[in-house]
Amino acid sequence: MKEKLMRFMQGRYGSDELNITLLVLSVILSILSPVTEIFSGLSMVCLCYAIYRMFSKNIYKRRCENAKIVPYFSFIKAKFKNKGQAKIFMCPKCKRTLRVPKGKGRITLTCPCGEQLKRKS
Ligand SMILES: [Zn+2]
Incomplete structure (x- = not known):
């Protein structure tokens, strides 16, 4: 069987x-x-x-x-998991999850794939 x-x-x-x-x-x-x-x-x-x-x-x-x-x-x-502590972004190019501490204002994130994102944390 x-x-x-x-x-x-x-x-x-x-x-x-x-x-x-x-x-x-x-x-x-x-x-x-x-x-x-x-x-x-x-x-x-x-x-x-x-x-x-x-x-x-x-x-x-x-x-x-x-x-x-x-x-x-x-x-x-x-x-x-990071609710209230950090902002989570997804890279539109490679779909990787990026974590940034909350309350840092407007920032430019650089993904390990080279893509740059301008977001508000
Ligand atoms: Zn990426």
Whole structure:
């Protein structure tokens, strides 16, 4: 049985950060589903997409999807983590998260990729 499952999963994508986020989102939406029917439908869509990604054999495409979405998750996570202490910016070129202490006025940020951002902290 274990060998059959291993053979079935061979060459398939498996799980990553985006899949875990989709599954958590699906659980949260299913908990909220008694509020409206839309949450129930969205929960099923998230779950089906996570399962599709998990069993997909197009590994390159799944990795590209993950690489596109994960910087936004880390940006949101950093924003919540540094709330009130620092300002968080995302480089438009390389999608890297930049952290600046709050209350420094207008500043010019230089990303490690060379992009310069003029922002207010
Ligand atoms: Zn950059």
